[in-house]
Amino acid sequence: MNDPHGHPHPHAHDGHAHGGRIARWRHTARHLVTPHSHESxxxxxxxxxxxxxxxxxxxxxxxxxxxxxxxxxxxxxxxxxxxxxxxxxxxxxxxxxxxxxxxxxxxxxxxxxxxxxxxxxxxxxxxxxxxxxxxxxxxxxxxxxxxxxxxxxxxxxxxxxxxxxxxxxxxxxxxxxxxxxxxxxxxxxxxxxxxxxxxxxxxxxxxxxxxxxxxxxxxxxxxxxxxxxxxxxxxxxxxxxxxxxxxxxxMDAVDPALVDAAESALLAVPGVRAVGELRLRWIGHRLRAEVAVVVDGELTVRQAHRVAVAAEHALLHAVPKLTAALVHADPAATPGEADPHAALDHHAPAHAPAHAPAHAPVV
Known part of the structure; x- marks a missing residue:
């Protein structure tokens, strides 16, 4: 999980395939044209x-x-x-x-x-x-x-x-x-x-x-x-x-197009296999996001954090007026493994989650 405080955004993702390198090169080129900073x-x-x-x-x-x-x-x-x-x-x-x-x-x-x-x-x-x-x-x-x-x-x-x-x-x-x-x-x-x-x-x-x-x-x-x-x-x-x-x-309503833009940006991040819960809310004239992304369960904590930071960075680019995002990395489920969130089930609300993790994996 990454905190939405200002910090450098690393772009190196160990072990990613050729498609991940192309995505990083494209992102670097975009920075050369439109340099910016997301510091606090x-x-x-x-x-x-x-x-x-x-x-x-x-x-x-x-x-x-x-x-x-x-x-x-x-x-x-x-x-x-x-x-x-x-x-x-x-x-x-x-x-x-x-x-x-x-x-x-x-x-x-x-x-x-x-x-x-x-x-x-x-x-x-x-x-x-x-x-x-x-x-x-x-x-x-x-x-x-x-x-x-x-x-x-x-x-x-x-x-x-x-x-x-x-x-x-x-x-x-x-x-x-x-x-x-x-x-x-x-x-x-x-x-x-x-x-x-x-x-x-x-x-x-x-x-x-x-x-x-x-x-x-x-x-x-x-x-x-x-x-x-x-x-x-x-x-x-x-x-x-x-x-x-x-x-x-x-009532915290947002334009569904903003949710679509956030979802697409997250799925394009190398290392993000799926998007779980995704929530956006206006606080005055500024947006905040809370999201859970699914990553490879074999990643180290540092590698998963890099993916989470890249996901936050992608959201800040893709969603207008977004000033902060809290990204939680969930390990991808493996056959026979117990759900790591099972201990929280009795705290869950009676209604279904607003955004179920129903997306196909993106490798």
Whole structure:
């Protein structure tokens, strides 16, 4: 078993066949083209850099959306448009979601402790829950205001200003959405991506305000509250998508393609005969892996450790956002030999393992 702390990665594997030498030559050539290091300091620097990018995205988007919402507040006070009010509330709520995410990114930089042995990356998931609750609250407020105005219609003034505010709201939200989604996917932050999707829908709801202004311009007084209800429905759809994304992250869901990539990388490592248990989990916007690989039972401890280190190294190359992997080497079973894990059977959970060692040996 190898610990995922920084250390040199040996590439010499005694007794491997011609195919193993070719694989090592190919890997060495790849290093000459794209040199890198997986030392602990480098991993920490990458983690801090991703958090810094997330913080920058949050503050920039907070400034843009905050300025947009303030401009819309002025127009709401002058015009009395309930559709624009709903859009403004949504924009303001979207801007304020930067605050819990900022706290999460700051906490995520803290080192692991004896109590929080995985660090504080999970704070991002808590921030995601706060974002979902904020979206839900904005939906309730916008819907209540629209229904109230539907029951008690009122005239709207300053229609050109309402239309202009709607266009500005769309431009601001779409720019922020693109920025947040791009940075969120780049650093692997589900909360930031969910926040970007939230901003994108805000942009389209801003355009919907134009419909309300157009209806009011031709004398249809119910156009404004009806558009307000449509905006509420759009917020609910965003709420559904954001809640699903955050729920999956809280439940340790990962993209199956990442599991496939990890599995393929492990099976290509010289000395790995099969892949047993394979688990991936997000901790904030970083991934960790736990895996058991099957190796030749006649290998020495040092030789098995070399295979485990090579397996960890292959995972760090193959799985984006992976910062640590714990690899356990199991000896291949021989006829008549007792299962070395039999003593653990009574500790096993009732359900089947998530990833059974059902792969054909790779020599």
């Amino acid at each position: 300091a480098d991993k920490t620097d990458a983690a801090l850099e991703s958090s810094a990018k997330g913080m920058r995205a949050l503050w920039v988007s907070l400034g843009v959306l905050g300025a947009t919402a303030l401009m819309q507040v002025v127009v709401v006070i002058l015009s009395g448009s309930v559709a624009l009010l709903g859009d403004t509330v949504h924009n303001a709520a979207d801007a304020l979601t930067a605050l819990p995410l900022a706290v999460a990114f700051v906490l995520g930089r803290r080192a692991a402790t004896r109590r929080f042995t995985y660090g504080y990356g999970r704070a991002e998931d808590v921030a995601g829950i706060v974002i979902v609750l904020t979206i839900a609250a904005s939906a309730v407020f916008a819907g209540w205001t629209a229904v109230d105005r539907l029951l008690d219609p009122r005239p709207i003034s300053y229609l050109p200003a309402v239309a202009a505010a709607a266009v500005v709201g769309f431009i601001g939200n779409e720019w922020v959405a693109r920025y947040r989604i791009r940075v969120g996917r780049e650093i692997g932050s589900a909360a930031l991506v969910a926040d970007g999707l939230h901003a994108r829908t805000d942009g389209f709801t801003s355009l919907a305000v134009l419909l309300g202004a157009g209806g009011a311009a031709i004398g249809w007084r119910l156009a404004d509250p009806i558009v307000g209800l449509l905006i509420t429905a759009a917020i609910v759809f965003v709420l559904r998508d954001a809640a699903r994304e955050v729920f999956r992250r809280v």
